[in-house]
Amino acid sequence: MKKLLFAVLALMMFPAAAQQFEEGVHYEVIAEQGTEKPTITEYFSFFCGACYRFEPIAQAMDEKYPEAFEKSHVSFINYKGQGMMMNQAWALAQRLGKEKEIAAAIFQRNFAQGNMIGSKEDFEAIFATNGVDKADFDKMINSFGVRGMANKMDREASNYGVNSTPTFIINGKYKLIPQGFSESQNFADDFIAAAGYLLEK
Numbered sequence: 001m002k003k004l005l006f007a008v009l010a011l012m013m014f015p016a017a018a019q020q021f022e023e024g025v026h027y028e029v030i031a032e033q034g035t036e037k038p039t040i041t042e043y044f045s046f047f048c049g050a051c052y053r054f055e056p057i058a059q060a061m062d063e064k065y066p067e068a069f070e071k072s073h074v075s076f077i078n079y080k081g082q083g084m085m086m087n088q089a090w091a092l093a094q095r096l097g098k099e100k101e102i103a104a105a106i107f108q109r110n111f112a113q114g115n116m117i118g119s120k121e122d123f124e125a126i127f128a129t130n131g132v133d134k135a136d137f138d139k140m141i142n143s144f145g146v147r148g149m150a151n152k153m154d155r156e157a158s159n160y161g162v163n164s165t166p167t168f169i170i171n172g173k174y175k176l177i178p179q180g181f182s183e184s185q186n187f188a189d190d191f192i193a194a195a196g197y198l199l200e201k
Contacts, residue, residue, distance in 0.1 A: 091149035
């Protein structure tokens, strides 16, 4: 009787237990083998309004799982032919350790200001504001390393079947289904908790 009582109390105290997250509802399995190390990858685009609205959730996820979380840009969402250039800009921001500053500046311009980046000069201005002068930007943006990183992001997105953004892939094996959280009382908290659950699955 005591064991039964403790079991009931445990369920009441921990409502976010594993049964909350169901395959086919909150996530789907996209691969048999996962990555060697735990990863949460957000496939996103700076030209994507939904990604802009999701940014507070992505930031909270990064804060909670800093060793696992990463953002990977995709080029298939395009504006004035700048999709791949945006991939390269994000790759450059990563190489320079300026991800947070550049992400904030680009999202602010594209959506808060409604002034979409549409030219190389626009990219130069964003990076100059964040401490990278035009000469250095021009030298690095088309470097072999930056182009390689940009192409790798697209290649991995394609391998995982990413065709919309934002898409969250956990351990290279699970994909979160945002629609599955439609009845959640706290979408952000539950979405982040699901990522953590899958991270350890």
